[in-house]
Amino acid sequence: MGLLIAGLLLWYAGHLFGRVAPEMRAGMTARMGEGSKGVFAGVLLLAVILMIAGFRGSYFYPIYTPPSWATHVNNLLMFVAVVLFGLGNSKGRARSWFRHPMLLGMFTWAVAHLMVNGDLMSVILFGGMLIWSVLEIALINRMQPEWQRPEPGAAKGDVRLLLISAVIYAVIAGVHTWLGYWPFGG
Secondary structure, three states: OHHHHHHHHHHHHHHHHHHHOHHHHHHHHHHHOOHHHHHHHHHHHHHHHHHHHHHHOOOOOEOOOOOOOHHHHHHHHHHHHHHHHHHOOOOOHHHHOOOOHHHHHHHHHHHHHHHHOOEHHHHHHHHHHHHHHHHHHHHHHHHOOOOOOOOOOOHHHHHHHHHHHHHHHHHHHHHHHHOOOOOOOO
């Protein structure tokens, strides 16, 4: 549990540092130049490694029993989450629909996983990421209340996004299966 919590804390620190201490972050960039991005990327990579190691190495402590129908909703929400993650870099029309598509993708990912995982480690991991995504959205909106809505691109960009998302979704399902987590119920 300690590794998981340490990973979550590093994730929060790495992402929120520039928002809660912009002067310190600017000072780091002034001293280190572009190398400061590498420091934060390293912190976030370490955070992910710690979260995965902590989650995989933990005992199963049930808190609630997910409903059987939640698996199907989870799978739909996971596809939506993958699309939202990709939407931030899309060239299609849909990119102008949401201000924070990647953070909404993280929120959707976390909710989907909480629907099908009722153990303590899942609640800590996915609940922690859900709280982080909401906090990050709130901080961005407070610091930058005006949003420059991107110009919608061509509809073919949305088709491309859906096709790429379907492939990524299949890869994610394959990785889950390989790790021993059959994502489709039954």
